Amino acid sequence: MRFAQIIVGPAGSGKSTYCSFMQQHAMDAKRNIQVVNLDPAAEHFTYSPLADIRELIHLDDAMEDDELQYGPNGGLIFCLEFLIENQDWLKAQLCGGEDELMVGEPDDDYILFDMPGQIELFTHLKMGKQLVQLLESWNFRTCVVFCLDSQFMVDGAKFISGTMAALSVMANMEQAHVNVLTKVDLLSADARKQLDLYLEPDAHNLMGELTIGSSFGEKYRKLTEAIGSLIEDFSLVRFFPLDTQDEESIGDLLLQIDNILQFGEDADVQVRDFDEPDAIERDPDM
Numbered sequence: 001m002r003f004a005q006i007i008v009g010p011a012g013s014g015k016s017t018y019c020s021f022m023q024q025h026a027m028d029a030k031r032n033i034q035v036v037n038l039d040p041a042a043e044h045f046t047y048s049p050l051a052d053i054r055e056l057i058h059l060d061d062a063m064e065d066d067e068l069q070y071g072p073n074g075g076l077i078f079c080l081e082f083l084i085e086n087q088d089w090l091k092a093q094l095c096g097g098e099d100e101l102m103v104g105e106p107d108d109d110y111i112l113f114d115m116p117g118q119i120e121l122f123t124h125l126k127m128g129k130q131l132v133q134l135l136e137s138w139n140f141r142t143c144v145v146f147c148l149d150s151q152f153m154v155d156g157a158k159f160i161s162g163t164m165a166a167l168s169v170m171a172n173m174e175q176a177h178v179n180v181l182t183k184v185d186l187l188s189a190d191a192r193k194q195l196d197l198y199l200e201p202d203a204h205n206l207m208g209e210l211t212i213g214s215s216f217g218e219k220y221r222k223l224t225e226a227i228g229s230l231i232e233d234f235s236l237v238r239f240f241p242l243d244t245q246d247e248e249s250i251g252d253l254l255l256q257i258d259n260i261l262q263f264g265e266d267a268d269v270q271v272r273d274f275d276e277p278d279a280i281e282r283d284p285d286m
């Protein structure tokens, strides 16, 4: 079994930074987490990628092509379609170029996929989901990690809007899913308090309070309340506030995603499988 986190979220929400911090954290814990860059427009990131889509296709290829003549947004969609069509390239990068899947060390098979900030790839287009299906066919267990900038979540209307964006990705991808609020270290003490209030899991009628102080909230009070209670009543959307300056915060998040992927549990099973024949050998009468 192999493990994958698909890192998605709006432009500039902190996806690539998340990948760097996660990889570094894993390294410090003597764990091997690799990162694959699937953003064909990426110019710079601070991790060293296991594979890089820009070696297959670069955004400029789609934009400078005389026939295609894409703008930056259409070009990006084209690049991801191209990736899906040329899936053998990705498979070779992930599977060491062998035809058959190589089953490496369990620790070597944990990969973060750093995606472009084009959120429509994951809200209503099919490429995001196709990528996940490909990974699954290559034995990956996947979890979507949706990054949202916490600075845009500290007033009621924005919180609702961010929650709906998360919900939209969840509904389209139909995958195990974690929502991460990034850049929490940049929040003022007041903003952090406000955010914590929204994140309180059982603050009853919290969403009703969100209508106060925002023009959208006041104008569409009933709608806002209805959306709020829908989200609250069904526990639809939860957010993890990530402070990249706090090692414990990164560790807690990784643990949560590991649990969703059942990462540690597989290791247990392998230990048990390994022990059993040994025990039988030692006591042949049993």
Ligand SMILES: Nc1nc2c(ncn2[C@@H]2O[C@H](COP(=O)(O)OP(=O)(O)OP(=O)(O)O)[C@@H](O)[C@H]2O)c(=O)[nH]1
Pocket: 009, 010, 011, 012, 013, 014, 015, 016, 017, 018, 039, 115, 116, 117, 118, 182, 183, 184, 185, 186, 243, 244
């Ligand atoms: N202080 C702080 N800055 C952050 C954090 N995460 C990201 N940033 C900054 O936010 C900016 C965007 O971060 P990226 O990681 O490039 O965001 P991205 O989602 O990969 O962006 P695109 O790939 O362009 O969609 C950079 O200047 C980062 O340094 C964080 O946790 N704390």
Ligand SMILES: [Mg+2]
Pocket: 015, 016, 017, 039, 042, 114, 115
């Ligand atoms: Mg990026």
